[in-house]
Amino acid sequence: MVAIVAGSLALMLSLQPFGQDPTYHDFGDRRTFFGIPNFFDVTSNLAFLLVGIAGLRTCLGNGLDRSRNAWVALFAGVTLVSVGSAYYHWDPSNQTLLWDRLPITISFMGLLAALLGEYIDERLGTLLLVPALILGVASVVYWHRFDDLRFYVWVQLIPLLTIPVAMALYRARYSHRWLLLVALGWYALAKLSEANDGQILALSQGVISGHTLKHLLSALACFAVLLMLQRRKLLATKGT
Numbered sequence: 547m548v549a550i551v552a553g554s555l556a557l558m559l560s561l562q563p564f565g566q567d568p569t570y571h572d573f574g575d576r577r578t579f580f581g582i583p584n585f586f587d588v589t590s591n592l593a594f595l596l597v598g599i600a601g602l603r604t605c606l607g608n609g610l611d612r613s614r615n616a617w618v619a620l621f622a623g624v625t626l627v628s629v630g631s632a633y634y635h636w637d638p639s640n641q642t643l644l645w646d647r648l649p650i651t652i653s654f655m656g657l658l659a660a661l662l663g664e665y666i667d668e669r670l671g672t673l674l675l676v677p678a679l680i681l682g683v684a685s686v687v688y689w690h691r692f693d694d695l696r697f698y699v700w701v702q703l704i705p706l707l708t709i710p711v712a713m714a715l716y717r718a719r720y721s722h723r724w725l726l727l728v729a730l731g732w733y734a735l736a737k738l739s740e741a742n743d744g745q746i747l748a749l750s751q752g753v754i755s756g757h758t759l760k761h762l763l764s765a766l767a768c769f770a771v772l773l774m775l776q777r778r779k780l781l782a783t784k785g786t
Contacts, residue, residue: 547666547715550707558700565693571638574744575755586758587635591628593765598625601772608775612668616675617775619656623649624768631761644690651682651701657771658705664719665712706730721781725774729767736763 579585601621605614626649634646655678663671685697709726736759739746743756 550711554703555700558696563694566640573757574747584635588632590758590761591632593762594624595628597765597768604775612672613660613663616656616660616663616671620653623653623656647686651686654702654705655679655682661708661712665716720778722774722778725770729770732763732767736760
C-alpha cells in the first residue's frame with residue numbers, strides 16, 4: 547500500500563505541471579429553463595444532495611466503529627458537492643470551479659481514511675483523517691493558486707487505487723464489499739461520460755449530455771457505497 551501511494555505520487559511529480567484546460571468550461575448542454583442557465587448540469591446535482599443526506603443519516607444513526615467519522619466526511623463532501631457543483635455550472639469558470647472541487651476532495655479523502663481504517667487498522671484511519679482532509683483541500687488551493695493539477699489528480703487517484711488493492715491484500719471485516727467495486731465501476735463510467743460530453747448529447751438527440759450523465763453516474767457510485775454501509779454485516783473471524 548505504501549508503494550502504491552509513494553509510487554503514484556512520484557509518477558505524478560515526474561510529469562510536467564499542467565493547468566486547467568480553458569475548454570473544460572465549454573459544456574455541450576447550455577439550455578436555460580425557468581431562468582436557470584445550463585439547467586440540466588445544474589439541477590442534476592440534486593442527486594448528490596439526496597445521496598449525501600441519506601448517507602449522513604446512515605452514518606450518524608448506525609455504529610460504524612472508529613471509521614464513522616471518515617464515512618461522515620465522505621457523505622458530508624457529497625452533500626456539499628451538490629451546492630458547489632450547482633454553483634459552478636450556473637456560471638462555469640476557474641473561480642467557481644474552486645467551490646466544486648473543494649468538497650470533492652473531502653469526499654475522496656474521507657473514503658481513503660475509511661478504507662485504511664477498515665481494511666488495515668482502525669487507528670490508522672482515525673489518525674490520517676484530518677491530515678488527509680487538509681491534503682485534499684490543499685491540492686485544490688494549490689491548483690487554484692499555481693494552475694497545476696498534478697496534486698489534485700493524485701488526490702482523486704489514490705482512493706480509487708486503494709479499493710482494489712485493499713480488497714486483494716487484506717481480509718474483509720464486513721460483508722457486501724463487492725459494492726465497492728460496483729461504485730468504482732459507476733465512477734469509471736462517469737469519467738467516460740464526462741470525456742464525451744458533446745458526443746453523448748448528440749447521440750441522445752439532445753436528451754442528456756455526457757456531463758449531466760456524469761453527475762448521475764457519480765451519484766450512483768456514492769449510492770453503492772451507501773448501500774454497502776446499510777446492508778453489510780460484521781464477518782466472523784478465526785478463533786471467534
